[in-house]
Amino acid sequence: MKFLRYLLVGVVFGIALTKAEVISWFRIYEMFTFQSFHMYGVIGSAIVIGIIFIQLIKRFEIKNVEGKSIIIPPKQKSLWRYLLGGTIFGLGWAMTGACPGPLFILLGNGITVILVVIGSAILGTYVYGLLRDRLPH
Amino acid sequence: MSQLINFISQPWPWYVAGPVIALVMFSLLLLGNSFGISSNLRTLCSIFGAGKTCDFFDFNWRDQLWNLVFALGLVIGGFIAHNYLSTESHISISTATIAELKSLGISDPGSTIVPESIFNWKALATIRGFIILVVGGFLVGFGTRYAGGCTSGHAISGLSDLQIPSLIAVIGFFIGGLIMTHFLLPHLLTI
Numbered sequence: 188m189k190f191l192r193y194l195l196v197g198v199v200f201g202i203a204l205t206k207a208e209v210i211s212w213f214r215i216y217e218m219f220t221f222q223s224f225h226m227y228g229v230i231g232s233a234i235v236i237g238i239i240f241i242q243l244i245k246r247f248e249i250k251n252v253e254g255k256s257i258i259i260p261p262k263q264k265s266l267w268r269y270l271l272g273g274t275i276f277g278l279g280w281a282m283t284g285a286c287p288g289p290l291f292i293l294l295g296n297g298i299t300v301i302l303v304v305i306g307s308a309i310l311g312t313y314v315y316g317l318l319r320d321r322l323p324h
Numbered sequence: 325m326s327q328l329i330n331f332i333s334q335p336w337p338w339y340v341a342g343p344v345i346a347l348v349m350f351s352l353l354l355l356g357n358s359f360g361i362s363s364n365l366r367t368l369c370s371i372f373g374a375g376k377t378c379d380f381f382d383f384n385w386r387d388q389l390w391n392l393v394f395a396l397g398l399v400i401g402g403f404i405a406h407n408y409l410s411t412e413s414h415i416s417i418s419t420a421t422i423a424e425l426k427s428l429g430i431s432d433p434g435s436t437i438v439p440e441s442i443f444n445w446k447a448l449a450t451i452r453g454f455i456i457l458v459v460g461g462f463l464v465g466f467g468t469r470y471a472g473g474c475t476s477g478h479a480i481s482g483l484s485d486l487q488i489p490s491l492i493a494v495i496g497f498f499i500g501g502l503i504m505t506h507f508l509l510p511h512l513l514t515i
Contacts, residue, residue: 189390190389190390190393192355193352193355193390193391193393193394193397194393194394194396194397194400195397196348196351196352196355196394196397197393197394197395197396197397197398197400197401198397198398198400198401198404199344199347199348199397199401200344200345200348200394200397200398200401201397201398201399201400201401201402201403201404201405202332202401202402202404202405202409203336203340203341203344203345203348203401204341204345204398204401204402205401205402205405205406205409205410206332206334206335206336206341206405206409206410207335207336207337207338207340207341208335208415208416208437209341210402210437211415211417211437211438212437212438212439212442212443213415213417213421213425213433213434213437213438213439214415214417215501216421216425216505216509217417217418217421218501219498219501219502219504219505219506220420220421220424220505220506222417222418222420222421222424223417223418223421224338225338226338227338228337228338228339228342229338229341229342229345230342230475230479230480231342232338232339232341232342232343232346233341233342233343233345233346233349233480233484234346234479234480234483234484235342236342236343236346236347237345237346237349237350237480237481237483237484238483238484238486240346240349240350240353240484241484241485241486244353249354251353251354251355251356252354252355252356253356255356257353257354259353259358259481259482259484259485259487260358261487262472262473262482262487262489262490263472263489264488264489265489266492268470268471268472269471269472269478269489269490269492269493269496270492270493270495270496270499271470271471271496272467272468272469272470272471272472272493272496273467273471273478273492273493273494273495273496273497273499273500274467274496274497274499274500274503275463275466275467275470275471275500276463276464276466276467276468276470276471276474276496276497276500277467277496277497277498277499277500277501277502277503277504278460278463278467278500278501278503278504278508279459279460279461279462279463279464279465279466279467279500280464280475280497280500280501280504281500281501281502281504281505281509282455282456282459282460282463282504282509282512283456283457283460283461283464284438285464286361286362286464286468286474286475286476287361287362287364287365287464287468287474287475287476288361288398288474288475288476290461290464291361291395291396291398291399291402292398292399292401292402293402293437293438294399294402295398295399295400295401295402295403295404295405295406296402296403296405296406296437297403297406298437298438298443299445300443300444300445300447300448300457301443303448303457303458303461304457304458304460304461304464305461306461307457307458307459307460307461307462307464307465308365308461308462308464308465308468309365309368309369309372309465310461310462310465311365311461311462311463311464311465311466311467311469312362312365312366312368312369312465312466312468312469313369313374313378313381313465314462314466315380315465315466315469315470316366316369316374316378316380316381316469317377317378319380322470
């Protein structure tokens with residue numbers, strides 16, 4: 188039953204990203220050509236409200252359902268892995284028009300060939316795991 | 325009820341979608357986890373047995389089941405929105421984008437969610453389709469894991485927590501996205 192809550196939150200997210208057209212290849216292209224405010228509005232307002240939520244959590248020491256303190260794990264300090272990894276992801280994001288969330292949501296929208304993109308993304312993750320020790324981090 | 329369904333069946337403006345995304349992140353934090361979808365790709369590697377050949381995938385993937393259930397919810401949410409909460413599949417992109425994509429050979433930009441001439445099984449046998457779908461997907465998987473997160477983990481969660489590494493990652497997302505869209509895609513789309 189515990190998992191039902193995650194399923195429900197996922198359903199809400201899937202509906203929101205479909206209805207706001209965030210899963211559309213065309214919207215991602217338009218974002219990278221700065222021809223519309225739409226995507227910046229979506230991501231920007233999510234971050235602004237997100238900052239408020241996180242500040243409220245810290246200020247009022249809000250606990251999670253298990254009664255533990257809520258912490259977003261701090262990311263390891265580094266430059267190269269974020270800059271290089273981020274750039275590689277950005278190249279793929281602009282090609283496929285989808286980041287990992289929309290990959291799953293597009294499948295639900297009936298774009299079955301996206302299974303191939305998901306398969307390649309899993310392979311890409313695996314190859315990163317193999318090369319990890321040889322890459323600058 | 326039907327009025328409510330009609331209401332949410334309209335395209336959602338950015339100022340509705342953004343706060344809903346923040347609420348999703350907040351809900352996952354309240355449930356005792358954090359918002360990061362690309363981790364599922366690593367979990368799937370582990371389930372497929374990658375832990376035998378590579379330490380990076382040698383972990384107890386059952387701890388990550390909640391995230392896979394969340395991903396299953398994404399598929400179901402997409403299905404519900406597409407089949408029950410949509411009156412049309414038209415994407416309201418700007419006229420400038422439509423004109424630009426037409427000049428790059430995309431017919432009827434925005435009439436469907438994705439360009440149908442690329443996102444279909446037959447296109448996989450073309451150079452353009454193969455590069456965009458297979459190579460593109462590979463870069464998404466490789467890049468997100470190298471960067472330690474994608475749009476949800478870095479752009480939304482990380483920036484909401486004002487973490488500098490996430491800001492660097494998001495700058496990287498845009499460097500890659502801008503190079504692809506402005507210098508490489510124009511050639512790729514017209515192959």
